[in-house]
Amino acid sequence: MKFRKTIIFGIILFSILSCQKETKYKFSGEDLCNDEKGMPTKFITEDDINKFGIRKIFDKKEIKKNDSIIITFKIIDDCCQEPTDSVKIENNEMIIFPKFKDSPVCDCYCDYLFEYKFHKKYLNNKSIKIKELR
Numbered sequence: 316m317k318f319r320k321t322i323i324f325g326i327i328l329f330s331i332l333s334c335q336k337e338t339k340y341k342f343s344g345e346d347l348c349n350d351e352k353g354m355p356t357k358f359i360t361e362d363d364i365n366k367f368g369i370r371k372i373f374d375k376k377e378i379k380k381n382d383s384i385i386i387t388f389k390i391i392d393d394c395c396q397e398p399t400d401s402v403k404i405e406n407n408e409m410i411i412f413p414k415f416k417d418s419p420v421c422d423c424y425c426d427y428l429f430e431y432k433f434h435k436k437y438l439n440n441k442s443i444k445i446k447e448l449r
Contacts (some may be wrong), residue, residue, distance in 0.1 A: 332403040339437040340409075344398025347389070348425035359391055359424040367391055369424065372413070377443075386411065386431045386443055393420035398427050404441070409433065411445045 323367055348357045367373040370389070375388040396415040403410045433443065 322406075330446065339434060341432045342400035342402075343388055343430045345428045345430075346394075346397075346425055347428055348394065359426060363391060363426075364424065368429065372447060375445065382435055384433045384435065384438065384443065385435070386445070388429055390427050390429065391424050392427060392446065392448070394423045394425040394428070395419060396425075397423035398403065398429055398431075400431070400433070407436065407441050409441050409443045411443065413445070413448055418436070 347361065348355060350356050367389075368391050370390060372388045372390060376386070378387075390413055392415065397416055399414050399415045399416045401412040403412065411429075411431060415427075431443075434439040
């Protein structure tokens with residue numbers, strides 16, 4: 316009886332896992348200036364703005380692992396926004412278009428981190444390009 320329950324559990328677990336959609340990449344975006352309650356933890360200075368610019372990509376990193384490539388970068392933009400992902404495949408390129416969800420903006424600037432994890436088997440030798448914000 317115990318063996319039978321184990322087999323049934325295994326079949327159910329396999330069914331659930333095999334039905335999940337396998338993604339080509341994962342995205343996460345984070346506000347680096349405010350905590351989860353929206354309270355400021357970091358302030359963007361005039362020096363930061365002069366050094367990195369507003370709505371410009373900086374601190375871009377590419378980390379190659381056995382099964383994936385991780386791309387991270389930062390952008391300074393209006394506060395009170397939430398980063399969102401937008402990736403398009405054109406010819407032999409995966410093109411990242413950094414975006415924010417539509418929301419009211421605050422009268423300050425914040426630092427945002429964008430992170431993409433691309434699975435190598437889905438990249439299929441495509442290059443990865445990041446477009447600047449408009």
